[in-house]
Amino acid sequence: xxxxEACCFDFLWVQWLEVVNPGFSGWxxxxxxxxxxxxxxxxxSFGFVDPKDVLHGCHILPAFTxxxxxxxxxxxxxxxxxxxxxxxxxxNW
Numbered sequence: 001x002x003x004x005e006a007c008c009f010d011f012l013w014v015q016w017l018e019v020v021n022p023g024f025s026g027w028x029x030x031x032x033x034x035x036x037x038x039x040x041x042x043x044x045s046f047g048f049v050d051p052k053d054v055l056h057g058c059h060i061l062p063a064f065t066x067x068x069x070x071x072x073x074x075x076x077x078x079x080x081x082x083x084x085x086x087x088x089x090x091x092n093w
Contacts, residue, residue, distance in 0.1 A: 012049045020088055033091040034063065040082070059092040 017035040025031040039043045066087040 010051050012051055013046065013053065014049050015046050016044065017089070032061075033093075034088050035060075035091055036088045037069070037082070037085060061090045061092060062086040063088040063090055 015037055016037050018035055020034040025033045040046075065088060069085045069087055070083050
């Protein structure tokens with residue numbers, strides 16, 4: 001920074017997903033990848049991303065039979081809006 005003039009830059013705040021059973025899904029097993037949100041208290045559960053690095057065409061389906069994370073619909077974080085999150089999701093590539 002050469003001076004104290006304000007500048008603008010774009011970024012996204014994201015909550016990451018983790019694969020539930022690596023190697024359990026794929027073409028050989030004819031099963032979709034299954035992902036879930038890691039616990040919010042993990043250091044790497046959230047992060048920042050440059051918008052140009054975002055995948056713009058992925059279909060994520062709730063695994064309805066696995067249930068919701070918060071049965072009452074009240075989440076832990078107002079910022080993360082996690083009250084309606086499901087325990088797991090299928091990734092349809």
